[in-house]
Amino acid sequence: MSASPPAATGLPFDDIRALVASMPGPDEAARAAAWERQAHLVKPPGALGRLEEIAAHLAAWQGKAMPQVLRPMVVVFAGTHGVAERGVSPYPSAVTRQMMDTFTAGKAAVNQICATFEAGLRVFELAVDHPTPDIVEAPAFDERTCAGTIAFGMQAISGGADLLCLGEMGIGNTTVAAAVCHGLYGGTAEDWVGAGTGADEAVMARKIAAVRAAVALNEGQLADPLEVLRRLGGRELAAIAGAILAARHEKVPVVLDGYVVTAAAAVLHAMDPSALDHCLAGHVSAEKAHRALLERLRLRPILDLGMRLGEGSGAALAVGVIKAAVACHTGMATFAEAGVSEG
Ligand SMILES: O=C(O)c1ccc[n+]([C@@H]2O[C@H](COP(=O)([O-])O)[C@@H](O)[C@H]2O)c1
Numbered sequence: 472m473s474a475s476p477p478a479a480t481g482l483p484f485d486d487i488r489a490l491v492a493s494m495p496g497p498d499e500a501a502r503a504a505a506w507e508r509q510a511h512l513v514k515p516p517g518a519l520g521r522l523e524e525i526a527a528h529l530a531a532w533q534g535k536a537m538p539q540v541l542r543p544m545v546v547v548f549a550g551t552h553g554v555a556e557r558g559v560s561p562y563p564s565a566v567t568r569q570m571m572d573t574f575t576a577g578k579a580a581v582n583q584i585c586a587t588f589e590a591g592l593r594v595f596e597l598a599v600d601h602p603t604p605d606i607v608e609a610p611a612f613d614e615r616t617c618a619g620t621i622a623f624g625m626q627a628i629s630g631g632a633d634l635l636c637l638g639e640m641g642i643g644n645t646t647v648a649a650a651v652c653h654g655l656y657g658g659t660a661e662d663w664v665g666a667g668t669g670a671d672e673a674v675m676a677r678k679i680a681a682v683r684a685a686v687a688l689n690e691g692q693l694a695d696p697l698e699v700l701r702r703l704g705g706r707e708l709a710a711i712a713g714a715i716l717a718a719r720h721e722k723v724p725v726v727l728d729g730y731v732v733t734a735a736a737a738v739l740h741a742m743d744p745s746a747l748d749h750c751l752a753g754h755v756s757a758e759k760a761h762r763a764l765l766e767r768l769r770l771r772p773i774l775d776l777g778m779r780l781g782e783g784s785g786a787a788l789a790v791g792v793i794k795a796a797v798a799c800h801t802g803m804a805t806f807a808e809a810g811v812s813e814g
């Protein structure tokens with residue numbers, strides 16, 4: 472269930488930029504054919520609401536009028552963060568490996584949700600025993616390692632999935648996600664920091680101070696979104712960006728999980744506003760800034776259940792809705808086939 476840590480590939484940022492510049496667009500003929508079919512299915516037009524949009528989205532990005540979700544895959548990237556030693560989470564960094572063991576034992580929340588919807592689950596370890604440097608003091612990576620970790624994340628689709636759900640595990644990573652958002656979008660540290668796993672007032676104050684200081688350390692160096700990722704991010708965020716990019720090139724639609732995954736996705740969006748067009752937001756998490764971030768990215772969450780777990784749980788839960796959308800699209804009769812009178 473886990474893979475080895477990222478190997479340094481020597482891939483520089485220019486290669487990542489080239490992959491962003493060469494992203495394929497949607498199959499508009501497949502999208503149009505899907506909407507045409509929806510118009511004839513045995514229901515009042517539009518009566519399946521968002522399910523119809525989801526079916527058309529999958530048609531456009533899988534490139535087939537009759538999309539399928541037979542092999543949904545949830546990929547969880549796990550990383551550790553030097554900044555966690557500043558007391559920005561109620562939990563110790565050791566929980567990251569302990570939770571990986573729990574995923575392997577099949578006993579975490581995401582395991583149960585994947586089993587419920589017959590989704591696969593893969594956990595990729597990203598050198599969990601070697602935290603990235605504290606972003607308040609130094610960049611999280613050098614360019615080669617950051618690009619190598621993005622490349623490593625591209626393996627997420629290697630199993631042949633037809634829908635890729637992205638999740639993460641990493642104590643301290645809601646601080647890192649806030650730093651990335653603050654670095655990309657400005658505002659104040661307070662705008663982007665939330666309670667994560669359940670920060671109290673003292674932890675919140677340390678989080679805000681850490682995010683403010685990390686961004687201040689890099690003042691004048693954050694115009695390039697890949698530099699924001701390199702200086703303020705972490706391994707799981709870099710790998711998630713790579714997975715989103717690889718899925719786009721392989722015609723695999725993506726489902727994003729919570730704030731941390733969306734912050735990683737935002738790096739690609741800042742490089743090219745169309746970079747997330749193949750992505751659905753599985754849910755809006757209870758992390759304070761997630762809703763605002765989704766709005767900024769023009770992503771409408773499928774679910775809004777007050778969850779704030781991470782580990783891909785919200786994206787995995789959305790698989791149930793997405794599977795139902797595809798089942799209706801492909802399995803329903805048309806008015807003519809059912810012999811039902813059209814209005
Ligand atoms: O992504 C989210 O919306 C989210 C919100 C709250 C918590 N998390 C998870 O909690 C961990 C990070 O929380 P923290 O407090 O350690 O920064 C990490 O393992 C995430 O998967 C994730």
Ligand SMILES: Cc1cc2nc[nH]c2cc1C
Nearest residue numbers: 562566570668780781782
């Ligand atoms: C127990 C626990 C489980 C998690 N799953 C994702 N992040 C997590 C953080 C904690 C603390």
